Amino acid sequence: MGRPMVLKSLNMVVSGVGGQGLITLASLLAGSAVESGTKALVAETHGLSQRGGSVEVHVRLGDVIAPLVPKGGADLILGLELIETSRTAYYLKENGCILTSDMLLRPGIPNVKMPKREELINFLKKVTDKVYVVPASEMAEKVGGSIFINSVMLGALAATGLLNGLVDINILEKNVRGLRMGEKNLEAFKLGFDYCSRGRCSCR
Amino acid sequence: MSRILGKEGSEVLLLGNEAIARGAIEAGIGFASAYPGTPSTEIVETLAGVAKKLGIYVEWSANEKVALEAAYAASLSGVRALAAMKHVGLNVAADAFMSIAYTGVRSGLLIISAEDPSMWSSQNEQDNRYYGLLAKVPVFEPYTPQEAKDMALYAFDFSEKFEHPVLMTPTTRVSHTRGPVRLGRLRNPTRKGFFKRDIERFTLIPAHARVRRKILVEKWERITDAVSDVPFNRIEGDGKTLIVASGISYAYVREVLNLMKLNDVRLLKLGTPVPLPRGLALKALDGVERVLVVEELEPVVEMQLKALANEEGFSVKVHGKDYVGYEGEMTLERAYSAISEFLGLGRGTPWKPSKASLEEVPELPPRPPAMCPGCPHRATFYVLRRAVNSLRLKPVYSGDIGCYALGVMPPFQQQDIILEMGGSVGTANGFGQVLEGQIPIAIIGDSTFFHAGLPALVNAVYNRSPMLVLVMDNRVTAMTGEQPDPGTGLNAVGEPAPAIKIEEVAKGIGVEKVVVFDPYDTKEAFKALREALEYIIKERKPAVAVAKRACALLIDRMARRRGIRTPKYQVKLDACTACGVCYNAFTCPAISVRDDGKAYILEDLCTGCGVCAQICPFNAIVKVEEGDKEWEDLWF
Numbered sequence: 001m002g003r004p005m006v007l008k009s010l011n012m013v014v015s016g017v018g019g020q021g022l023i024t025l026a027s028l029l030a031g032s033a034v035e036s037g038t039k040a041l042v043a044e045t046h047g048l049s050q051r052g053g054s055v056e057v058h059v060r061l062g063d064v065i066a067p068l069v070p071k072g073g074a075d076l077i078l079g080l081e082l083i084e085t086s087r088t089a090y091y092l093k094e095n096g097c098i099l100t101s102d103m104l105l106r107p108g109i110p111n112v113k114m115p116k117r118e119e120l121i122n123f124l125k126k127v128t129d130k131v132y133v134v135p136a137s138e139m140a141e142k143v144g145g146s147i148f149i150n151s152v153m154l155g156a157l158a159a160t161g162l163l164n165g166l167v168d169i170n171i172l173e174k175n176v177r178g179l180r181m182g183e184k185n186l187e188a189f190k191l192g193f194d195y196c197s198r199g200r201c202s203c204r
Numbered sequence: 205m206s207r208i209l210g211k212e213g214s215e216v217l218l219l220g221n222e223a224i225a226r227g228a229i230e231a232g233i234g235f236a237s238a239y240p241g242t243p244s245t246e247i248v249e250t251l252a253g254v255a256k257k258l259g260i261y262v263e264w265s266a267n268e269k270v271a272l273e274a275a276y277a278a279s280l281s282g283v284r285a286l287a288a289m290k291h292v293g294l295n296v297a298a299d300a301f302m303s304i305a306y307t308g309v310r311s312g313l314l315i316i317s318a319e320d321p322s323m324w325s326s327q328n329e330q331d332n333r334y335y336g337l338l339a340k341v342p343v344f345e346p347y348t349p350q351e352a353k354d355m356a357l358y359a360f361d362f363s364e365k366f367e368h369p370v371l372m373t374p375t376t377r378v379s380h381t382r383g384p385v386r387l388g389r390l391r392n393p394t395r396k397g398f399f400k401r402d403i404e405r406f407t408l409i410p411a412h413a414r415v416r417r418k419i420l421v422e423k424w425e426r427i428t429d430a431v432s433d434v435p436f437n438r439i440e441g442d443g444k445t446l447i448v449a450s451g452i453s454y455a456y457v458r459e460v461l462n463l464m465k466l467n468d469v470r471l472l473k474l475g476t477p478v479p480l481p482r483g484l485a486l487k488a489l490d491g492v493e494r495v496l497v498v499e500e501l502e503p504v505v506e507m508q509l510k511a512l513a514n515e516e517g518f519s520v521k522v523h524g525k526d527y528v529g530y531e532g533e534m535t536l537e538r539a540y541s542a543i544s545e546f547l548g549l550g551r552g553t554p555w556k557p558s559k560a561s562l563e564e565v566p567e568l569p570p571r572p573p574a575m576c577p578g579c580p581h582r583a584t585f586y587v588l589r590r591a592v593n594s595l596r597l598k599p600v601y602s603g604d605i606g607c608y609a610l611g612v613m614p615p616f617q618q619q620d621i622i623l624e625m626g627g628s629v630g631t632a633n634g635f636g637q638v639l640e641g642q643i644p645i646a647i648i649g650d651s652t653f654f655h656a657g658l659p660a661l662v663n664a665v666y667n668r669s670p671m672l673v674l675v676m677d678n679r680v681t682a683m684t685g686e687q688p689d690p691g692t693g694l695n696a697v698g699e700p701a702p703a704i705k706i707e708e709v710a711k712g713i714g715v716e717k718v719v720v721f722d723p724y725d726t727k728e729a730f731k732a733l734r735e736a737l738e739y740i741i742k743e744r745k746p747a748v749a750v751a752k753r754a755c756a757l758l759i760d761r762m763a764r765r766r767g768i769r770t771p772k773y774q775v776k777l778d779a780c781t782a783c784g785v786c787y788n789a790f791t792c793p794a795i796s797v798r799d800d801g802k803a804y805i806l807e808d809l810c811t812g813c814g815v816c817a818q819i820c821p822f823n824a825i826v827k828v829e830e831g832d833k834e835w836e837d838l839w840f
Contacts, residue, residue: 052573106796110615115567
């Protein structure tokens with residue numbers, strides 16, 4: 001392993017379904033960045049997002065001024081649900097990284113034609129070589145339910161190395177513990193972290 | 205909430221709206237009022253959360269006009285005041301806004317209109333900086349949460365200095381962006397005041413208004429001079445090319461210029477687009493050969509700059525919307541491509557999505573926002589359709605602004621018009637008078653009813669317009685995050701308040717047929733709706749139906765937080781025929797489909813409302829576990 005490269009900035013798009021805790025995840029990450037002395041911007045579009053719709057949250061860390069990530073400009077797509085990960089894949093820059101939960105949620109509309117899991121994963125693999133599908137549903141279930149998927153994925157992100165030099169992982173962990181049901185969230189965080197540790201989700 | 209009261213000098217991550225609230229606290233405000241509306245809501249919500257601690261007064265007002273009038277009165281009495289609203293809210297408050305400019309104010313008055321380019325949660329993307337030009341009220345437009353906080357603080361001093369209101373117009377990407385904010389000193393608020401009369405100034409009868417008009421014009425000249433010294437306006441860099449960027453557009457332009465490594469550009473950053481700071485703009489124009497204005501929405505700065513250049517004899521051509529375009533919010537791509545083209549470098553940008561991500565996307569089902577699991581509105585829509593069909597009526601559904609606007613989506617599609625707050629009952633008045641063979645059904649929420657539905661209902665009674673006014677009373681302003689409203693029984697800071705009953709209001713203004721029902725009881729709901737509809741057909745007068753059941757999201761959250769168990773339902777697979785009524789016609793998000801078409805309930809999402817068990821034609825959905833007794837008591 002060579003010298004760890006530190007990014008000057010990190011552009012990510014967090015996507016998922018309203019109610020999955022995307023804003024909690026993004027604010028916690030950005031708050032930890034600011035505590036670590038890194039500039040952070042989180043742009044969210046809610047109002048309607050709470051009502052089970054598609055949500056995307058833009059997180060920019062480091063040397064940045066404007067809040068939105070350009071299409072084709074994201075270093076990382078952090079997906080909490082496979083359809084939504086696929087829907088936001090065009091934000092990724094070439095050779096960027098996709099870290100997604102394996103969760104698949106049926107939209108609450110009539111006569112839905114659901115895509116197959118494999119079909120979505122195959123598509124993501126065409127977008128970039130660096131696709132990591134985290135078995136987050138099972139991990140979250142183990143901790144206490146699907147509401148912990150966000151913490152699993154935050155843990156997975158922390159293990160990719162992308163946050164090096166931008167966010168202090170100890171501060172991040174401390175803030176995860178500070179959430180409501182902190183110990184459970186931390187447990188979820190660690191499951192995600194362990195899954196992606198030792199270079200298994202290498203985004204570099 | 206402690207972050208909001210963080211100590212001087214510390215740096216914390218704040219939402220733009222929280223930063224505005226902090227700025228107001230640093231300015232020592234004693235009064236804040238608002239009607240909730242995305243993306244403005246968190247400003248006053250944040251202040252409400254710390255109101256008791258700070259000893260300041262904070263209210264959710266019945267509408268934006270009342271919010272502004274109340275804040276104005278506080279200012280006249282020597283208390284610094286803030287009124288917040290979403291951009292379209294200023295339309296409602298415009299009558300007061302225009303006249304406040306005539307009388308001016310005493311203590312600082314900050315009016316915040318949160319703009320929504322791209323219409324993330326709005327029916328239009330009007331540019332309220334025009335209101336500043338219209339009324340002669342200076343407009344402050346921040347570009348980050350930090351600047352939003354600093355501006356809010358500054359605006360109070362500015363307002364007081366000129367005895368004039370200030371309008372601040374953060375856009376969605378400022379209001380709803382979280383960013384680092386360095387906190388300033390907290391000031392002790394002034395909460396109580398004294399009104400000193402000044403009849404010639406504050407009573408706008410024509411004779412007084414004429415005098416005030418003259419004063420306003422003079423004041424506007426002084427303000428136009430003064431804004432050149434506002435610290436949120438500045439010139440950066442130098443060159444023969446001038447780019448002017450207002451508000452959040454500055455963030456995008458600055459980043460693009462850094463990326464392009466362009467060092468020979470003069471950048472005029474504007475924090476006060478209205479009035480255009482004359483002195484500073486002249487300095488910026490001096491000696492440049494080309495000018496591009498980058499701003500969201502309308503060419504408010506561009507137009508003023510063109511006028512100024514013309515007046516002062518500059519021959520340089522001012523560009524703007526011809527490169528930047530009108531619709532939607534600013535993005536890096538848009539700023540890059542406009543600047544690049546303007547400089548003659550082509551329209552490209554350095555960012556490229558992979559080919560596969562654009563061309564090989566599998567067919568993805570849309571995921572529009574939907575009514576939540578257990579939402580009482582879903583049950584009401586479902587039953588309403590059946591009641592209407594049972595009488596073979598041809599309905600015209602005039603809808604309104606709130607969660608029930610989601611009734612426009614399939615499978616319900618029970619909204620034929622959605623215009624603005626209160627528009628459901630207003631338009632039903634016209635429909636009621638002209639339609640033959642069709643019946644107007646106005647669908648409005650409790651908060652929206654109090655906001656602007658009430659005068660329209662008075663009109664319907666007075667002019668005998670046949671219509672059903674269906675109030676979907678979920679006891680709160682749900683869409684914006686369950687703020688209490690005049691019917692809730694709580695005020696903004698969580699204290700008990702009188703709960704105004706919509707059914708009694710309706711009876712009080714002379715509606716003769718008023719029915720109230722619980723949408724969770726589908727039989728009772730059907731009966732009540734039929735009764736009201738039959739009355740309208742027979743009597744040709746308005747009737748009111750109130751569907752009363754609290755927002756399920758709110759109750760479910762309370763239940764989870766307090767560890768109260770909700771009733772549990774399951775699908776009996778041997779009884780389920782895979783007919784799809786529950787997931788295709790009722791579409792509760794807590795009901796999913798197995799590969800064989802039979803339904804199953806997602807326990808994580810189910811709130812235990814039990815409506816699906818009532819509508820299942822095969823009685824295949826059954827209660828398998830009772831909820832705690834306390835669960836019933838949560839509903840109010």
